[in-house]
Amino acid sequence: MASKSPVIETDSLTKVYGTFRAADRISLTIQAGEIFGLIGPNGAGKSTLIKMLTTLLPPTSGSARVAGFDLVADAAHVRAHIGYVPQLLSADGALTAYENLLMSARLYAIPRVIREERIATALKRLDLSASADKLVQSYSGGMVRRLEIAQSMIHEPDVLFMDEPTVGLDPVARRNVWMHIRELRDRLGTTILLTTHLMDEAGELCDRLGVLNAGRLQSVGTPGDLEAVVGPDATLDDVFAVMTGADLNPERASDNVQHSCDSDHSPA
Amino acid sequence: MGRVAAYLTQIQAVADTEIRKLRHDPGELYTRALQPLIWLLLFGEVMAQVKGLNSSGGSYLEFLAPGILAQSVLFAAIFYGIAAIWERDLGVLHRYMVSPAPRSTLVLGKAISSGVRGLTQAIVVYALAFLLGIKLSFSPVDIFGVAALICIGSALFSTFSLIIACIVKTRERFMGIGQVLTMPIFFASNAIYPIDIMPRWLHVISSLNPLTYEVDGLRNLMLADGTSKYGLWLDFGVLFAVTAVLVAIAARMYPRLTQ
Numbered sequence: 001m002a003s004k005s006p007v008i009e010t011d012s013l014t015k016v017y018g019t020f021r022a023a024d025r026i027s028l029t030i031q032a033g034e035i036f037g038l039i040g041p042n043g044a045g046k047s048t049l050i051k052m053l054t055t056l057l058p059p060t061s062g063s064a065r066v067a068g069f070d071l072v073a074d075a076a077h078v079r080a081h082i083g084y085v086p087q088l089l090s091a092d093g094a095l096t097a098y099e100n101l102l103m104s105a106r107l108y109a110i111p112r113v114i115r116e117e118r119i120a121t122a123l124k125r126l127d128l129s130a131s132a133d134k135l136v137q138s139y140s141g142g143m144v145r146r147l148e149i150a151q152s153m154i155h156e157p158d159v160l161f162m163d164e165p166t167v168g169l170d171p172v173a174r175r176n177v178w179m180h181i182r183e184l185r186d187r188l189g190t191t192i193l194l195t196t197h198l199m200d201e202a203g204e205l206c207d208r209l210g211v212l213n214a215g216r217l218q219s220v221g222t223p224g225d226l227e228a229v230v231g232p233d234a235t236l237d238d239v240f241a242v243m244t245g246a247d248l249n250p251e252r253a254s255d256n257v258q259h260s261c262d263s264d265h266s267p268a
Numbered sequence: 269m270g271r272v273a274a275y276l277t278q279i280q281a282v283a284d285t286e287i288r289k290l291r292h293d294p295g296e297l298y299t300r301a302l303q304p305l306i307w308l309l310l311f312g313e314v315m316a317q318v319k320g321l322n323s324s325g326g327s328y329l330e331f332l333a334p335g336i337l338a339q340s341v342l343f344a345a346i347f348y349g350i351a352a353i354w355e356r357d358l359g360v361l362h363r364y365m366v367s368p369a370p371r372s373t374l375v376l377g378k379a380i381s382s383g384v385r386g387l388t389q390a391i392v393v394y395a396l397a398f399l400l401g402i403k404l405s406f407s408p409v410d411i412f413g414v415a416a417l418i419c420i421g422s423a424l425f426s427t428f429s430l431i432i433a434c435i436v437k438t439r440e441r442f443m444g445i446g447q448v449l450t451m452p453i454f455f456a457s458n459a460i461y462p463i464d465i466m467p468r469w470l471h472v473i474s475s476l477n478p479l480t481y482e483v484d485g486l487r488n489l490m491l492a493d494g495t496s497k498y499g500l501w502l503d504f505g506v507l508f509a510v511t512a513v514l515v516a517i518a519a520r521m522y523p524r525l526t527q
């Protein structure tokens with residue numbers, strides 16, 4: 001792992017919609033080369049935090065530095081150093097994979113002399129070379145995700161933000177995406193901030209986790225740290241249940257009748 | 269990459285993407301050819317019987333053809349706002365917005381692709397007009413002038429549409445307001461009748477309407493013996509100035525769509 005230096009540093013970062021605090025005074029430090037997972041129920045504010053950190057959403061208050069630049073004052077520089085895989089499948093279905101990558105390469109003003117090679121390498125790394133000239137609307141979910149990773153890495157950013165990168169994928173495709181995420185970190189030292197509500201993904205893929213609930217960052221630590229806080233034999237499911245007031249196991253939900261993991265936890 | 273080269277490449281990223289999509293699926297171009305056909309054949313032939321509709325001496329169809337060209341360009345361009353909302357809903361727009369491309373390059377890229385769409389409309393209208401026996405000017409300078417007018421008019425109205433999309437933000441609301449805006453732009457212009465026969469208040473509105481200047485320029489350049497009321501300098505000047513202002517506004521507002 002690269003030397004310890006913060007790549008993401010937020011200080012009381014807050015987003016308020018009307019009177020509703022979607023992200024509430026979040027202070028978080030993420031080191032270079034970490035794979036950091038944000039977990040929390042639907043409506044916890046995961047996407048809101050990621051949208052602020054990718055400059056899509058202006059914070060209501062607080063501040064942050066991303067890749068060494070101030071999030072608000074230096075947004076254009078932040079954008080040049082980050083990649084983003086949105087929660088929605090954002091690759092353009094009406095274009096081929098090659099064309100999607102060409103568009104990204106141009107948006108990031110990658111010089112023409114290295115552009116084609118970059119695109120070809122990206123396609124190869126993410127096992128898309130054979131389908132490069134097919135329209136993306138014919139792709140499987142896993143292929144679209146891999147294309148999106150290729151697109152968001154075309155400029156070799158310092159930080160990659162991924163909002164629920166494996167949602168809707170079958171277990172094989174999911175593990176395949178994990179493999180590519182690890183490969184990125186190992187090869188380029190990319191710092192990765194992802195959100196998930198799959199506890200196996202959180203435990204296996206992430207170096208550290210942050211638990212978000214109702215806009216507040218409840219706890220931060222390695223999966224092992226978080227489990228230890230909750231109890232000697234606790235699993236991440238237990239951590240999730242205790243820290244967010246939800247229970248992932250319906251059979252054991254008797255002491256938690258009010259909540260279930262399927263319900264939307266947005267505060268009334 | 270130098271700043272200027274980067275800026276142009278970023279415009280190209282958006283414009284070329286749109287043009288590639290048109291090439292993959294050109295269906296919309298054919299369906300869009302129907303509207304001008306209907307206007308010229310049905311509306312044109314009937315209204316040609318009405319006296320007083322034509323101040324310029326030629327036939328009414330001749331008067332109408334540039335108006336219908338401007339109309340088909342307007343209707344194609346107004347589609348851009350809803351396309352932007354659509355792109356937001358799909359997540360495609362997020363990809364633009366997290367990139368370091370200046371927002372003005374994104375707006376200009378869309379404007380240019382709208383110009384390309386407009387040019388395909390022009391080819392259709394020229395073909396129809398030719399078949400209907402309208403005397404067109406085929407001098408290279410005039411053709412180039414028409415192409416320039418089409419591009420700038422498309423850029424203007426697509427950017428206007430983008431601004432509306434940034435304000436209303438949802439497809440449903442855009443559908444509602446899109447109709448409400450397009451009709452007055454079209455009818456409160458010189459597209460299908462001369463401004464001189466309008467009541468005073470409408471006359472004023474029409475002379476503030478950019479479409480009027482587009483049609484005016486087209487009447488001069490498209491027809492073999494065309495004339496313009498305001499002069500080409502004013503026509504181009506108004507269209508350029510309004511487009512520049514709209515692009516500046518749209519570049520500021522575009523990020524709102526993904527918030």
Ligand SMILES: Nc1ncnc2c1ncn2[C@@H]1O[C@H](COP(=O)(O)OP(=O)(O)O)[C@@H](O)[C@H]1O
Binds near residue numbers: 022040043044
């Ligand atoms: N544009 C918005 N206006 C008002 N409320 C919003 C808006 N976007 C998100 N929210 C609310 O903010 C809360 C957090 O949303 P989000 O960050 O998407 O949660 P998560 O990604 O953790 O599921 C939710 O309750 C959501 O309804």
Ligand SMILES: [Mg+2]
Binds near residue numbers: 046047048087
């Ligand atoms: Mg979310």
